Amino acid sequence: xxxxxxxGAIEIGLIFSLVALGVYISFRxxxxxxxxxxxxxxxxxxxxxxxxxxxxxxxxxxxxAMAAGALAGLITGWLNVKLKIMDLLASIxxxxxxxxxxxxxxxxxxxxxxxxxxxxxxxQPDGIPDYVARPMLLLVVVVLAKLLLxxxxxxxxxxxxxxxxxxxxxxxxxxxxxGAMVLLGxxxxxxxxxxxxxxxxxxxxxxxxxxxxxxIVIGLxxxxxxxxxxxxxxxxxxxxxxxxxxxxxxxxxxxxxxSDFIGLKAQDLNLVTAALVTVALVIPQLKRKLAGRRx
Numbered sequence: 001x002x003x004x005x006x007x008g009a010i011e012i013g014l015i016f017s018l019v020a021l022g023v024y025i026s027f028r029x030x031x032x033x034x035x036x037x038x039x040x041x042x043x044x045x046x047x048x049x050x051x052x053x054x055x056x057x058x059x060x061x062x063x064x065a066m067a068a069g070a071l072a073g074l075i076t077g078w079l080n081v082k083l084k085i086m087d088l089l090a091s092i093x094x095x096x097x098x099x100x101x102x103x104x105x106x107x108x109x110x111x112x113x114x115x116x117x118x119x120x121x122x123x124q125p126d127g128i129p130d131y132v133a134r135p136m137l138l139l140v141v142v143v144l145a146k147l148l149l150x151x152x153x154x155x156x157x158x159x160x161x162x163x164x165x166x167x168x169x170x171x172x173x174x175x176x177x178x179g180a181m182v183l184l185g186x187x188x189x190x191x192x193x194x195x196x197x198x199x200x201x202x203x204x205x206x207x208x209x210x211x212x213x214x215x216i217v218i219g220l221x222x223x224x225x226x227x228x229x230x231x232x233x234x235x236x237x238x239x240x241x242x243x244x245x246x247x248x249x250x251x252x253x254x255x256x257x258x259s260d261f262i263g264l265k266a267q268d269l270n271l272v273t274a275a276l277v278t279v280a281l282v283i284p285q286l287k288r289k290l291a292g293r294r295x
Contacts (some may be wrong), residue, residue, distance in 0.1 A: 005254055007131050013250035014138040015200050016218050017243040018145060020226070022192035023219030024242045026073075029153070030165040030185045032080075035091040035216055039098025040072040040190040042212035044197025046102045049111040049207035058119045062198045069194020070187040072098060077186035081179040102209055110208040111201075118202035134203055141199070145192065146239050152188075153235045161185045162235075193219075214270065221273060222246035224280045231284070252276055 019041065026034035044065035051061035072094060079090035103109070124133045152158045163171040164181040171178050193215070201207040226245020232238055256272045 004131060006251075007135055009250045009254035010247060011131075011135045011138060011203060012200075013247035014135060014142050014243075015196050015203065016222060016250065017142050017246035018192050018196035018199070019215060019219045020222035020242045020246045021145060021149060021239060022189040022196070023216065024223050024238065025149075025161075025185055025189040025192075027220065027223065028165075028238070029162050030182060030189075032077075032165070032182065032186065033088045033091065034073070034076065034186065034189065035088070036072055036076045036094045036098070036186075036190055037193050037216045037219055038212045038214070039095040039102070040069040040193045040212075041197040041200070041215040042102050042207065042209060043072055043098055043105075044069045044194030045201035045207035045211055046105045046111065046197075046209075047194075048198035049113055049201045050105055050107075052113055052116050052118060052202075053111055058117060058122060058202070062119060062195065062202075065198035066191045066195045069197070070191035072194070073186035073188075073190025074183055076190075077183040081182050099209070102212075106207060106209070109210075110206055112206040113202065114205050119199075120202055138199065138203075141195075142243060145195075146243060149239055150236050157181075157184070214273070217273060217277075218246075218249070221277045221280070222249050224277060225249050228280045228283045249276060 019037065023034070023037060026032045026037075047068045048058075048061045048065040051064055052058055056064075076091050076094045079085045079093065080087045083090075085093070120130065120134050120137060123137055124130060128136075153162060160171065160176045161181045161184060163174070163176060164178045164185070168178045171181075197207075197211070200211065204211075222245040223242055224245070225248055226241035226243070227238075229244055229248065230237055230241035232241065253269065253272055253276070256268075
């Protein structure tokens, strides 16, 4: 694998680590099977791309993408909490609706950002190639997101969200408004996904309606791989594991697709993904069996 391919894998891995953090909040902390991710990821990209292409400051465009993602998650949670629609079905409904919403926002299937100013062109240091600068800038964003999440989920409000996902009945008995916690958690989760979509659109030179296909699978794969590498229930280690899992996942994807002796092509991406997730799911079972034999 070339240095260019390696840095590209790290770049995409860092972007999808934000998706994985969002998926971790919904699936692990809230126990909410949220498929909105497949719609909120391209939503963030669409909002950011259309705003930048019309002359909006990239910072404001990125913040607007986060707000759009948060709104999508909020609506999903509202369908579940207020209208009593099953969590999985509510997320599927919003995911389907967002496909049309994204087309409306972009006014077509894609919005190019080839010659437009993005966050990465604004912040790129002099003398450093863009394929090196982008992973460095993304690393700063991911570290800041991780530190903010670690801080938030140690606060009273963050602990209330974790309690809601762990045992909603007990949380209500302690006076926690579990409905509000679900809404807040879903908003934070999809805000991170929207941010990832905005950054992805800016690094890839535009937004496309198909960029969200399989996003939830990638996020879940990153969470599962990360938990296999760094198993821990502490939130500080759990968020680190998710980030590491996303980078390792993208590294193995890039290594498999760039290895000529294996013979894999770009169309085999889903096959490689399924194989990696299967391995990640089997490894913990093998560890338990080996531990049982030793005892």
